[in-house]
Amino acid sequence: MSDSRAAILSRIRSGRAGQPESPAAPPVAPVPAGVPKTTALVDRFVQEAECVGAVVHRATRDGAIDLVGRLLVDAGVRRLVSWEPDDLPIPEALDAAVDRGIQLVEPSLPDGVEPLDRDWTTMAAADAGLTGAAGGLADTGTVILRSGLGRARLTWLLPPLHLVLLHAPFIYPTLPAFISARGELVGRSSHVAFVTGPSRTADIEQTLTIGVHGPKVVQIVLVERDREPAPESVAGDRIDG
Amino acid sequence: MNSQPVSFHRRISKALADSQLRLALGRTTERFTAKRAAGLASLPDVDAVRDRARAIRLHTLSRLDTYLEQFEAAVTAAGGQVHWAADAKEASAIVLDLARAQSVERVVKSKSMVSEEVALNETLIGAGLDVVESDLGEYIIQLAGETPSHIIAPAVHKTREQVGQLLAEKLGVPVTDDVGEMTATARSVLRDVFLRADMGVSGVNFGVAATGSLAIVTNEGNASLAVTAPRIHVAMMGIERLVPNLDDLAVMLQILARSATGQKLTVYTDLLTGPRRGDPDGPEELHVVLVDNGRSRLVGTEVGEILACIRCGACLNACPVYQQIGGHAYGSVYSGPVGAVLTPSLDTEGPWGTLPDASSLCGACREACPVRIDIPRMLLALRARSVRAGTADRAVRVGFRLYRWAATRPWLFRRAVAAARWLTELLSADGWLHRLPPPLSGWTRSRDFPVIASRTFSERMRDRAEGAK
Numbered sequence: 218m219s220d221s222r223a224a225i226l227s228r229i230r231s232g233r234a235g236q237p238e239s240p241a242a243p244p245v246a247p248v249p250a251g252v253p254k255t256t257a258l259v260d261r262f263v264q265e266a267e268c269v270g271a272v273v274h275r276a277t278r279d280g281a282i283d284l285v286g287r288l289l290v291d292a293g294v295r296r297l298v299s300w301e302p303d304d305l306p307i308p309e310a311l312d313a314a315v316d317r318g319i320q321l322v323e324p325s326l327p328d329g330v331e332p333l334d335r336d337w338t339t340m341a342a343a344d345a346g347l348t349g350a351a352g353g354l355a356d357t358g359t360v361i362l363r364s365g366l367g368r369a370r371l372t373w374l375l376p377p378l379h380l381v382l383l384h385a386p387f388i389y390p391t392l393p394a395f396i397s398a399r400g401e402l403v404g405r406s407s408h409v410a411f412v413t414g415p416s417r418t419a420d421i422e423q424t425l426t427i428g429v430h431g432p433k434v435v436q437i438v439l440v441e442r443d444r445e446p447a448p449e450s451v452a453g454d455r456i457d458g
Numbered sequence: 459m460n461s462q463p464v465s466f467h468r469r470i471s472k473a474l475a476d477s478q479l480r481l482a483l484g485r486t487t488e489r490f491t492a493k494r495a496a497g498l499a500s501l502p503d504v505d506a507v508r509d510r511a512r513a514i515r516l517h518t519l520s521r522l523d524t525y526l527e528q529f530e531a532a533v534t535a536a537g538g539q540v541h542w543a544a545d546a547k548e549a550s551a552i553v554l555d556l557a558r559a560q561s562v563e564r565v566v567k568s569k570s571m572v573s574e575e576v577a578l579n580e581t582l583i584g585a586g587l588d589v590v591e592s593d594l595g596e597y598i599i600q601l602a603g604e605t606p607s608h609i610i611a612p613a614v615h616k617t618r619e620q621v622g623q624l625l626a627e628k629l630g631v632p633v634t635d636d637v638g639e640m641t642a643t644a645r646s647v648l649r650d651v652f653l654r655a656d657m658g659v660s661g662v663n664f665g666v667a668a669t670g671s672l673a674i675v676t677n678e679g680n681a682s683l684a685v686t687a688p689r690i691h692v693a694m695m696g697i698e699r700l701v702p703n704l705d706d707l708a709v710m711l712q713i714l715a716r717s718a719t720g721q722k723l724t725v726y727t728d729l730l731t732g733p734r735r736g737d738p739d740g741p742e743e744l745h746v747v748l749v750d751n752g753r754s755r756l757v758g759t760e761v762g763e764i765l766a767c768i769r770c771g772a773c774l775n776a777c778p779v780y781q782q783i784g785g786h787a788y789g790s791v792y793s794g795p796v797g798a799v800l801t802p803s804l805d806t807e808g809p810w811g812t813l814p815d816a817s818s819l820c821g822a823c824r825e826a827c828p829v830r831i832d833i834p835r836m837l838l839a840l841r842a843r844s845v846r847a848g849t850a851d852r853a854v855r856v857g858f859r860l861y862r863w864a865a866t867r868p869w870l871f872r873r874a875v876a877a878a879r880w881l882t883e884l885l886s887a888d889g890w891l892h893r894l895p896p897p898l899s900g901w902t903r904s905r906d907f908p909v910i911a912s913r914t915f916s917e918r919m920r921d922r923a924e925g926a927k
């Protein structure tokens with residue numbers, strides 16, 4: 218095996234030999250012209266996320282605590298799998314949901330299980346997964362999720378509904394902007410996922426179909442610190458009916 | 459790479475006669491092309507981004523050895539293991555050995571062109587493992603016992619009616635032509651596969667040399683599940699698929715989805731750095747298999763630029779030849795313009811001498827390519843190479859030698875043209891010849907030949923010169 222390593226590298230080196238020496242680093246990005254104001258960023262995020270089929274609910278911090286439970290109940294969720302409360306941008310939201318009668322199944326997977334005895338069935342039976350985003354991308358409507366101690370990855374992958382909390386100030390204009398500001402997160406978590414809308418496929422005749430392997434529905438609760446609770450923005454009309 | 463015994467011409471004729479195939483291709487390539495244009499247009503300053511993406515790829519290739527070593531060190535530091543495979547056989551053997559050492563019985567795969575290239579499934583299934591493809595398109599063709607016909611839409615050659623029939627036959631569900639129902643069936647069957655698999659095998663879209671991260675993108679989320687639920691993740695990647703750092707990765711990701719499907723970003727864009735570290739889920743082991751299989755030989759050659767390819771599939775959809783014959787007629791894992799360059803370059807022993815001929819050199823591929831790879835230039839280089847090597851068609855070689863002999867002797871050339879004019883006028887009723895006798899029949903098999911013009915170019919130039927006096 219190490220023979221192959223040596224052979225491959227030496228073939229590349231002899232191919233390079235005749236070529237002009239290249240600069241040591243790749244070209245650097247042109248500096249982006251001005252960062253848009255936060256309100257414009259948030260509006261753009263909402264627009265793009267809805268464009269790719271996510272549902273966005275804008276709320277204040279207090280409004281969001283209650284909203285999470287209401288959205289879950291409204292979607293008919295009975296069993297919920299969630300990240301640990303401290304890993305959610307609003308830890309109280311989980312208790313509030315449980316108070317509404319939502320049953321919490323294994324917030325995370327049992328630690329110390331033997332590899333062969335892994336059993337995801339409880340998790341796979343959940344109706345919804347609750348997570349918190351490490352960031353958002355305005356130009357694509359993306360939420361960014363990172364694995365970690367209390368943050369199981371299957372939470373955003375297995376259940377048919379994924380509900381994710383996102384702090385508005387965490388929204389970055391573009392993917393390159395996020396990477397240049399928060400790139401170190403990538404090394405710190407073994408899985409960083411950029412999720413843009415619900416799971417979809419177009420493998421049969423390019424016909425768009427939603428929810429093939431991952432969630433069919435992605436709901437984003439966008440928490441804006443100083444947002445006045447405007448009636449239409451809390452989506453109350455979509456819930457209590 | 460699996461070679462097909464049937465001749466290229468026979469495969470083309472078969473493809474052209476298949477009305478279902480042409481229906482499916484027509485519906486799809488058109489949609490892809492329109493969406494790609496819109497996707498790229500949504501990127502401010504798209505030309506600058508494409509230039510930068512190209513520069514990043516070419517830069518990486520120019521120091522590929524250094525970046526590979528850096529990547530290996532970073533993957534190892536993150537707790538993963540790197541394996542080097544010189545050829546297809548070694549690549550498959552590495553994965554099989556890993557599976558055996560860990561008593562793996564069930565393998566779930568997410569789409570990977572490299573694993574197709576090294577025929578991994580044959581090896582694993584031959585050794586008694588249960589291997590299931592999880593990308594919907596790949597799953598469909600695995601059920602049908604076929605091979606992919608498009609880089610990013612492997613089942614593009616099938617109509618919905620054919621897929622409905624297939625699922626009914628293989629899974630015992632009712633026949634339907636409702637795509638939503640078919641998708642739901644696949645979801646429930648594959649859910650079980652993900653959760654029970656011991657090993658997940660994925661491809662890699664980009665490896666990041668600085669951090670050892672792997673970028674893997676899917677719209678379905680099948681790769682995310684395949685690299686999360688099983689206890690072992692094996693990532694297969696070609697040695698050329700690196701970028702130096704995360705900033706470069708961001709540029710490439712911005713352009714990949716737009717070129718492939720017209721989306722701004724693929725639904726699930728996963729960056730994986732090492733196995734789980736105290737996380738409640740994720741793989742306990744991460745193995746990266748670096749596959750050479752002919753790539754290192756191309757560095758610094760006239761076809762070295764093809765290593766910059768990011769496998770977006772845009773050149774396939776743009777190609778007028780692909781649009782007519784589809785992927786299978788090429789007979790190789792990689793089809794379309796990129797395949798016509800890559801296949802004969804990677805597998806120099808294979809029967810691919812005529813593959814670079816499957817192009818009108820119209821340049822649509824170069825135009826569509828997000829990293830501006832000059833495919834037509836390389837197709838010409840490969841054609842020239844096959845003439846030099848004597849593997850080009852005999853009639854073509856002799857014909858061109860005759861032509862050169864005559865064309866460098868003006869008196870002879872003029873006489874030959876006059877004779878050809880007389881002969882073609884005699885044989886044609888409508889200004890075109892539809893069938894020529896051998897050895898010229900090769901030309902008229904797929905095109906007509908015009909009657910030689912009544913006055914040649916040089917005759918007309920002489921007339922003009924005389925008129926001007």
Ligand code: SF4
Nearest residue numbers: 767768770771773827
């Ligand atoms: S050659 Fe260019 S257009 Fe074709 S698949 Fe590769 S990157 Fe895409």
